[in-house]
Amino acid sequence: MFTIIFRTFLSLFFCLPLISAPKLQTLTSTKGATIQAVVLKLEGDKVSLRRADGGSFQVSLGLFDEASRAKITGIGNQTGQGDSASTLRETSGSPDIPFEKINEIFGNPLFGDNLLWDDAPGDVASRLRWPGESSTETSQSFRLYAPSNYKFAAARPYSAALYGGSSSTSGVSLVFANKGDCFASAGAGEEHFKQGEVTKDPKVLASWIERDEELITERMESLLGKGRRQNYGQGSAKRKVSRWDWSGHSFLLSVAEGDFVSLAVEKIERANARGKARKVADMHIRRVHRANVERRDNGDVVIGNIPMVDQGPKGYCVPATFERCMRYMEVPADMYLLAMAGSTGLGGGTHTPTLVESVQKEVWSAGRTFKPLKSHPSFKELMRFIDSGIPILWGLHSTEKFNRIANERTKERVGVSPGSWKETIKDASKEIKGFLKPHISEARHICIIHGFNKETGEIAFTDSWGDRYKERWIGADEALHFSQNNCWVIEY
Numbered sequence: 001m002f003t004i005i006f007r008t009f010l011s012l013f014f015c016l017p018l019i020s021a022p023k024l025q026t027l028t029s030t031k032g033a034t035i036q037a038v039v040l041k042l043e044g045d046k047v048s049l050r051r052a053d054g055g056s057f058q059v060s061l062g063l064f065d066e067a068s069r070a071k072i073t074g075i076g077n078q079t080g081q082g083d084s085a086s087t088l089r090e091t092s093g094s095p096d097i098p099f100e101k102i103n104e105i106f107g108n109p110l111f112g113d114n115l116l117w118d119d120a121p122g123d124v125a126s127r128l129r130w131p132g133e134s135s136t137e138t139s140q141s142f143r144l145y146a147p148s149n150y151k152f153a154a155a156r157p158y159s160a161a162l163y164g165g166s167s168s169t170s171g172v173s174l175v176f177a178n179k180g181d182c183f184a185s186a187g188a189g190e191e192h193f194k195q196g197e198v199t200k201d202p203k204v205l206a207s208w209i210e211r212d213e214e215l216i217t218e219r220m221e222s223l224l225g226k227g228r229r230q231n232y233g234q235g236s237a238k239r240k241v242s243r244w245d246w247s248g249h250s251f252l253l254s255v256a257e258g259d260f261v262s263l264a265v266e267k268i269e270r271a272n273a274r275g276k277a278r279k280v281a282d283m284h285i286r287r288v289h290r291a292n293v294e295r296r297d298n299g300d301v302v303i304g305n306i307p308m309v310d311q312g313p314k315g316y317c318v319p320a321t322f323e324r325c326m327r328y329m330e331v332p333a334d335m336y337l338l339a340m341a342g343s344t345g346l347g348g349g350t351h352t353p354t355l356v357e358s359v360q361k362e363v364w365s366a367g368r369t370f371k372p373l374k375s376h377p378s379f380k381e382l383m384r385f386i387d388s389g390i391p392i393l394w395g396l397h398s399t400e401k402f403n404r405i406a407n408e409r410t411k412e413r414v415g416v417s418p419g420s421w422k423e424t425i426k427d428a429s430k431e432i433k434g435f436l437k438p439h440i441s442e443a444r445h446i447c448i449i450h451g452f453n454k455e456t457g458e459i460a461f462t463d464s465w466g467d468r469y470k471e472r473w474i475g476a477d478e479a480l481h482f483s484q485n486n487c488w489v490i491e492y
Helices: 002-015 066-079 082-092 099-106 121-128 189-193 202-224 268-272 282-292 317-328 335-341 352-365 379-387 400-412 418-432 476-482
Strands: 024-028 034-043 046-050 056-060 132-135 140-145 159-164 169-178 228-232 239-246 249-256 260-267 293-295 300-303 369-373 392-397 444-453 458-462 472-475 483-491
Touching: 024 066, 034 066, 099 202, 121 140, 121 159, 169 202, 202 239, 202 249, 202 260, 239 268, 249 268, 260 268, 260 335, 282 293, 300 379, 317 335, 317 352, 317 392, 317 444, 335 352, 352 369, 352 483, 379 392, 379 444, 392 476, 400 472, 400 476, 418 472, 418 476, 458 476, 472 476, 476 483
Parallel strands: none
Antiparallel strands: 024 034, 034 046, 046 056, 132 140, 140 159, 159 169, 169 260, 228 239, 239 249, 249 260, 293 300, 300 444, 369 483, 392 444, 392 483, 444 458, 458 472
């Protein structure tokens, strides 16, 4: 359709004499079609143009190639013409500034040119030296838990994350002083429950948040001027941000008192929509999720393409795991915002009922259903969810014994015939009945059940501890022994 529109415009241009005034610009679409028009106004991602014959029209900025987008957003500064120039300056945030200057204030080579969104996520992560976090058929993420000497915009980001699809970058999220990472004392993976001693003083956190906000604001204003304030996000994620725009990018500084300070880089279209996400139809994700169910020759049935979120050395298993499930179901989520919604304590520890209430609203507004299960699901019920491509949020006691069993089983079952392995699991089920149940407060954790083997009577689960914990196995009876009997699902 876009090509047809451009051809129509072109036919008009070629039939009419062109105005040679300097205001007339040659613009090229992403398809290679060119037009000549005067840039009247840029509002968000919509640009108003006037043809040589005086006729006006409006199209999306994204329909033009990179050079034309830069020309459109920079035209106000170039011409200094009345209201149009004012609108353009406000929207574009000095688009004539070269990307090297943006990299300079960040202190990192985030940009390879004036447009981040057409860069492959792996290329961006490579120049930033951020390690991989997750890779599915449709999404990629990279995350750096930065050392104390690492700086971005003059402040230390405890978490630096990059998101994208298979071939293009979609956003960057940097979280600076925050109530989770600043007081983290846990180890990685299953060592998470061996905590050290950390001073947890909310006044100290408040001073760190204030310091980072000042440092980042000073850097941004030194190049892009004073940011404008706007509301951003929905539901529990709704907050005030300071916003700077540059060449199709929005830089959003968010400060949540007592929780965190963050800087996001997003497409200007999303910023103009105040972070409101588009709804994805059930029909579409049902089809995608059915295709995600892998059925292996040994009888394993496992849901693939669940994004990994590495919670890092802090007690964020609940918000991190909820983020994984929500993103899998096409519901936007961020573990730091979820931690805020769940009244997570300093260093971790989420009040799950509070978070559940908030998540229910988020999920419903996105067109999905959030359902607590009455207890640990039966094996038959579990199979039904997994067969449909729906993962289960599982509350359990992730004790040293539980992790030892899961690690050993996951290794030992490789290459063993289902028939003989079935006997091993039966014997283990009998043995577990002789052990005491974990205390109600012991090693409380949440992860995702995402697979089963009907013949052997096992379940597969995945933890928010990085790629090493993407898939582990344990007998269904053993899983029930360690279960808190709290489970939830996000359904269509």
